Amino acid sequence: MTERYKIEVSATTEYLEHESEPERDRYAFAYTITIVNRGLVAAKLISRHWIITDANGHEQQVRGEGVVGEQPRLNPNEGFRYTSGVVLDTPIGAMQGSYQMLAEDGTKFDASIAPFSLANRRLVH
Template sequence: MDNKIIQHDIRVQVESFYIPEQSDPIIGRYVFAYNVSIRNEGSTPAKLISRHWIITDANGHIQEVEGDGVVGEQPYLQPGEKFHYTSGAMLETPVGSMHGSYRLVDDDGIHFEAEIPAFTLSRPHSLH
């Protein structure tokens, strides 16, 4: 009998910012970038294989984005390792939000999800 305890603990932190030089509020184009930090705080290595984002603007319009890996990569994280990347999103409103999940697989072939906590996309001075 295998008494190995598998602990999956992937921490995701996101910081977003507005990109005014790529935005055009007159036509309803608001561009945001976000920095993501993914840290394996668990006890077993894991590979990020796909992502699922839910992007909502201030009008309630929802975009879902799914795909393999992140920024063209499928990072393999040993316990204690971090992976950072930057990506972006475009909205038709100056405020919105994003959340989602990453699908990972550990060395034993066990698939699991890591939650991406909700965060706000906001042009400066759009929120009080």
């Protein structure tokens, strides 16, 4: 049986060479997130919580309303995609977190974002 509240999150990343300055330990990355409502109830993305870790183990947490200025409402099997960015002090890092969701029936739940890596592939071979 399908779960009432189920959000699927996937990510792709890209190293932004033209926005990075390795000589200053500044590595820029874009990440594209795809969110799909696999549940049975429409839900709105209320807020986000990111945990971003660089290769030195330095962690930063980011919390805020919505994503890219929006709080998308997703009907069952509907998706939303957005691209954002992050700057690290190292050429390798990782992100993970969660979206706080509000279902149409008033239920609040979290949609977890599995860890994904950020890497300047040219520097990590």
